[in-house]
Amino acid sequence: MTTFQARTHTVTLTERLKDATNVALIAILLGIPMIGLHTVDAGGKLMVATRWPWLLAFVATMFFGRLALQFAIDQFKLKRLTRQRTRTLEVATPRPWLKWLGYGLLGFSLVLPIAFSDNRYVVDTATTVLIYVMLGWGLNVVVGLAGLLDLGYVAFYAVGAYSYALLSTQFGWNFWETLPVAGALAALFGILLGWPTLRLRGDYLAIVTLGFGEIIRVILINWTEFSGGPNGIGSIERPSFFGLPFKPDSDDGATFASFFGLEYASEHRVIFLYYLILVLALLTNLFIARLRKLPVGLAWEAVREDEVACKALGMNVTNVKLSAFAIGAMLGGFAGVFFAARQGFISPESFVFSESATILAIVVLGGMGSQFGVVIAASLLVILPELGRDFSEYRMLLFGAAMILIMVWKPGGLISRREPSKVLAGVEK
Amino acid sequence: MSNQQSHLLEVKNLTMRFGGLTAINDLSLGIEGGKITSIIGPNGAGKTTFFNCLTGFYKPTTGSVQMNHPEHGALLLEKMPSHLVARKASVVRTFQNIRLFPNMTVLENLIVAQHNALQKASHFSLAGLLGLASYRQASEAAMEKAEMWLTRLKLRDIANMPTGNLSYGTQRRVEIARALCVDPLLICLDEPAAGLNPRESAELNDLLLYLTREHHKGVMLIEHDMNVVMKVSDHICVLNFGNKIAEGTPEQIQNNPEVIKAYLGEEEIEDTTEEEAA
Ligand SMILES: Nc1ncnc2c1ncn2[C@@H]1O[C@H](COP(=O)(O)OP(=O)(O)OP(=O)(O)O)[C@@H](O)[C@H]1O
Numbered sequence A: 001m002t003t004f005q006a007r008t009h010t011v012t013l014t015e016r017l018k019d020a021t022n023v024a025l026i027a028i029l030l031g032i033p034m035i036g037l038h039t040v041d042a043g044g045k046l047m048v049a050t051r052w053p054w055l056l057a058f059v060a061t062m063f064f065g066r067l068a069l070q071f072a073i074d075q076f077k078l079k080r081l082t083r084q085r086t087r088t089l090e091v092a093t094p095r096p097w098l099k100w101l102g103y104g105l106l107g108f109s110l111v112l113p114i115a116f117s118d119n120r121y122v123v124d125t126a127t128t129v130l131i132y133v134m135l136g137w138g139l140n141v142v143v144g145l146a147g148l149l150d151l152g153y154v155a156f157y158a159v160g161a162y163s164y165a166l167l168s169t170q171f172g173w174n175f176w177e178t179l180p181v182a183g184a185l186a187a188l189f190g191i192l193l194g195w196p197t198l199r200l201r202g203d204y205l206a207i208v209t210l211g212f213g214e215i216i217r218v219i220l221i222n223w224t225e226f227s228g229g230p231n232g233i234g235s236i237e238r239p240s241f242f243g244l245p246f247k248p249d250s251d252d253g254a255t256f257a258s259f260f261g262l263e264y265a266s267e268h269r270v271i272f273l274y275y276l277i278l279v280l281a282l283l284t285n286l287f288i289a290r291l292r293k294l295p296v297g298l299a300w301e302a303v304r305e306d307e308v309a310c311k312a313l314g315m316n317v318t319n320v321k322l323s324a325f326a327i328g329a330m331l332g333g334f335a336g337v338f339f340a341a342r343q344g345f346i347s348p349e350s351f352v353f354s355e356s357a358t359i360l361a362i363v364v365l366g367g368m369g370s371q372f373g374v375v376i377a378a379s380l381l382v383i384l385p386e387l388g389r390d391f392s393e394y395r396m397l398l399f400g401a402a403m404i405l406i407m408v409w410k411p412g413g414l415i416s417r418r419e420p421s422k423v424l425a426g427v428e429k
Numbered sequence B: 001m002s003n004q005q006s007h008l009l010e011v012k013n014l015t016m017r018f019g020g021l022t023a024i025n026d027l028s029l030g031i032e033g034g035k036i037t038s039i040i041g042p043n044g045a046g047k048t049t050f051f052n053c054l055t056g057f058y059k060p061t062t063g064s065v066q067m068n069h070p071e072h073g074a075l076l077l078e079k080m081p082s083h084l085v086a087r088k089a090s091v092v093r094t095f096q097n098i099r100l101f102p103n104m105t106v107l108e109n110l111i112v113a114q115h116n117a118l119q120k121a122s123h124f125s126l127a128g129l130l131g132l133a134s135y136r137q138a139s140e141a142a143m144e145k146a147e148m149w150l151t152r153l154k155l156r157d158i159a160n161m162p163t164g165n166l167s168y169g170t171q172r173r174v175e176i177a178r179a180l181c182v183d184p185l186l187i188c189l190d191e192p193a194a195g196l197n198p199r200e201s202a203e204l205n206d207l208l209l210y211l212t213r214e215h216h217k218g219v220m221l222i223e224h225d226m227n228v229v230m231k232v233s234d235h236i237c238v239l240n241f242g243n244k245i246a247e248g249t250p251e252q253i254q255n256n257p258e259v260i261k262a263y264l265g266e267e268e269i270e271d272t273t274e275e276e277a278a
């Protein structure tokens, strides 16, 4: 109630003017050294000259610009508020076409490598999409279901990737052996991050998680003996097909190609990797869909909706939040293992903040909590920049514009409708 | 105050201060099981604060709150975190400014209330993921309990609607139904009749009597609506500026000059504050 009132509270003109004056004052402080004074070259000597009219123009621009900006933001907020109100009140109607679209997409994803078997680029891009789908689904547990804003998700991706890289290069572990260990390690890191941040919410939580992600990256860069530092780790063993490596025929042992009597082709591995991530992603989907119907899934959503009410009903909110962090992190870890296995080389550069931001964008754009929305958003976020390659440096600009347009058009994300996880039979929805 | 053991809840010398403000001052009170005890008093008297102290949301400055639980023995609520108050001591509350899970359906709200039992049956999700029979049984039992209270509170028809869209009166009923799904021994209702129309508030009266008489639940009621309070209460405690100014049956309270003064003599109330502040 209070937040609602705070948002509808109409700001008076004097408040706005005060606000703009504050900005203007800051502009003066910054502007004097930056614009008001400048150095001129007076015949070999450096002289300080003044240009007060410029400063005046700058301060005036700031003052009126701030006023205009705030006005625009107010208008936007007001519009969004009315739209939100009507949105929550609209009665949910079942949408069977969505389900069919889902099945269609699944069928398409199954035949994609066959249909494009001669086009390595398409299969590669689709693999990337699936990695992001998996990451999006993992983060969706934390952000979409449990409502905990996590800006450092890439840290768990890194934990998974480095687990595989180190275990395979140092101890000769293979992909399947590493997968559960890396998942458990990432979950442990999830709890490690979750524990100190339990009391934090919203913006504060976002800042701490952002810091956590950076800490992991900085450790990876600086602890050279452990992680290879900025050079990363190379020649990581690529996953094999149940013990059959994807290699050109050679004398030592059977390879995938020789076993199946095929001509060796580098596409085999690309297609295999595609199906591998597809299976991992589908398992993730089933796992989350299942969890959502279990007490823990309902508890995640309840904590997102009202933490205080949860406590009053006897729920240990600490455990619920930690389980969300752990499960989300574990899924991120799995994706990381796959990433390392696919690339064969990893370095801290793959785990920068913008990666976290992309994954979060996928979740928000898809519609928080919606599994299907994540698929669409991940496809958009990977494919749009690819399509825009012709626009070279403008492509990120176009991409940003597309994102803004989508959020204006659908502020709750592409799929904002929530399917109840428990339904009383015989009663209309 | 008769034999102390007979009380379900025993509040002793409870004081709650916020900086210089004493919201509750040295309050002692016994609550009986299977009875309706009302806490009344003007705005700001400290009623909600009292509930917050009972249910672990505030830590009282001094004093104790002891729950005599038939299974777990004597429990000191002021030392327990809020979730244990509900889970172990079986004291469950509702909120003055309704706190539902707005995007979740009525049914889901009631299932969430049974989280602990379900989570245990699902063996931290393992049995649930595997779909074991033990979990399925627990899940069905939870649905049955939810359906029972939904039917009793006339919420069955809207079981699959998100609670955020419901009318105020209905939301209040959902919140009570949800609290009942925790199987409380003592249910603390903070102004459940606020915003209800006369028909709804008459139904609330019936429900409260039904809970105490049929289910032998202890009810604590904060309420401004005297139609509800005087009709259903077994015992009434009147707070004014954190002090207990009267206690007794509805008749005793209605005729108590102190109470009448507190409710009617607004100017005199202001005088007392100044005296207290001095
Ligand atoms: N967290 C808090 N911090 C500071 N003061 C508080 C806090 N909670 C309550 N108070 C103060 O304690 C006093 C009692 O408040 P409380 O909410 O218990 O009143 P109430 O009897 O429930 O009133 P109402 O009938 O309006 O609900 C008020 O003066 C209030 O401002």
Ligand SMILES: [Mg+2]
Binding pocket: B047, B048, B049, B096
């Ligand atoms: Mg109150």
